[in-house]
Amino acid sequence: MKPVCAPSASIASRFMSAKAYDPTMVRNVAIIAHVDHGKTTLMDKLLEKCGTTVTTERAMDSNEHEKERGITIMSKYTRLHYGNHTLHVVDTPGHADFGGEVERILSMVDGVVLLVDASEGPMSQTKFVLSKALNAGKKAIVVFNKVDREGHRAEELETEIFDLFCALSDNESLLDYPILYASARQGWASHTIKAGEREKLGVIPLLDTIIKHIPPAVSKEQKDEKLKRPFGLSVNTINSDNHLGRIVTGKVEHGSIRIGDKIKVLNAKGDQQGVESRVTKLFYLEGLTRVDVEEAHAGQIVSLAGCSANVSETVCAPEATSPIPTIPISPPVISMTFGPNDSPLSGRDGNKLTSNMIKDRLYKEVENNVTLQLSPASDSESINVNGRGELQIGILVETMRREGFELTVSPPNVISTKDEQGKNVEPYEEVVVDIDPELQGMVIDQMSNRKGNLIEFKDIGARARLIFHAPSRGLIGFRHDIMSATRGNATVNSAFSHYGVVNVQEFSGLQKGKLVSTETGKTTGYALMMVEERGQLFVGVGEETYVGMVVGECARSASELDVNPCRLKKLTNVRSTGAEEKVNLTPPKKMTTEEFIAYMDEDEVLEVTPTALRLRKKILDPTTRARVNKSKKLVK
């Protein structure tokens, strides 16, 4: 590749100062897998082996939601020193909703460690992340994890993995990958599966394989040319710091940078953004701590302060003229509308209430979270948030309510698009359901209501594995429904598979009957005892409710049923006023934000405040709602 421009004198002298640095000793690698296959646990052991004291399990899962939920949500890198080598290792999320986090870091690494749970085998997200890595030309190392478990299938999975590689890539050089067996939990990764032998070297065989198999950050041949070029870094993540301002993180693609150096920002088209500035801080993460440095060079992942670049933009030396190309990421598949809370209880809990505050917060979010996009909503007070799934958007809602926001959130809509021939197409997902064999009929029935096609069926030990292709539109709420129908027996995994033709307009029979309040006030035990006879309650005694709020699910009917959850028992002259009799009620069903998101019907919205989640009809007034519903039916 041609240098962007001839090296200036200052760069030439920088090259001298960078002489001691050898990018061929650097390896940049990401650990990728399906959810829960053990990536972050393996990171703990790599950190320990390279000298970091790890005091908590899954140390890289450092943000609040990650700790609470026990899953990784954001990709995070750390720098490790192994012998004379430097490794930047990126831990990535395995949940399908955060697949974009894997896509966005691929441009920073030169290879991947593909972890596969040796009992579960490759799952929907294994395919997704591997296909993205192979498409980007990244070399892979396959690690069968959880080999400590009884009845694992590591050896028989080898053929399945090879078939998967062949199906995803025809680049022969990428099909030649090493295989290791591991127990991240026990702290070993070995070329042999033989008990007694495999434990001996801990994770050293994996570290050695990374050094041997993953190409260096800069090859020997390109070393001089890459280091001589003007500085260029493609921004992968942004953060803000009260003292330093914006901090941008990415890989130094070429050249070197020192504190005090002049920099500028180029957008993807090569247009300069803002004015030139100077680097005020440079640091990287080593183990779990921040290490300040004076300079950074091609091949290193580093954070810098001193400019206001956005994700995917290029921070570079003033003399550079071209931006660094980035790998495009898949578009969002669902959309939800966020607006101010307009329920009768609005403003009681939160301190961030206005439409402008909500929009500003969301604009800030999408600056860093490139897998989310915003688009105008049908009313000017609201805004559409487009993302990958219910969990991703649910976590955003949860974060905002903890910051003091009140919101109204609509149910998710699947984003359809047009194919090359102009036909309407919508996203389809591959859904993998593992279940006890006697319950498989129930899964197939539920899936056929959602227009899912069974594409594969197999026995995995004592359980059955059913694999479907289904339109994302039909899958909203599927996980919730199948978990309640099977009392938690099913394991459901899904990931985006392809765009398919829209061949059904409506999904009938999925709507649930709701118990809708006709009163505003506090619920009473006496009233709830009667309401409970109609179905499952969402509210307990003494909770605030209002006209149009959904207080439960109706057991028998699929339409809405008006109920009065606030009725007081008529007083007799024997009992004293005010005192409610003790009633025995089944505890109300309390759902999380993302459970509500998956559960809401089209004519409902979720009221979100820092202390409450309330499901309500979009149109609260029953007469207006009945009129609108009637006219909708007539239109159909």
Ligand SMILES: Nc1nc2c(ncn2[C@@H]2O[C@H](COP(=O)(O)OP(=O)(O)OP(=O)(O)O)[C@@H](O)[C@H]2O)c(=O)[nH]1
């Ligand atoms: N038996 C066994 N369990 C393991 C092993 N590695 C990880 N686990 C367990 O698997 C669960 C998930 O581990 P994580 O390290 O969080 O998995 P992950 O791939 O990082 O998950 P996400 O980031 O959410 O996709 C935890 O309960 C771990 O203790 C292993 O080698 N053997």
Ligand SMILES: [Mg+2]
């Ligand atoms: Mg993890």
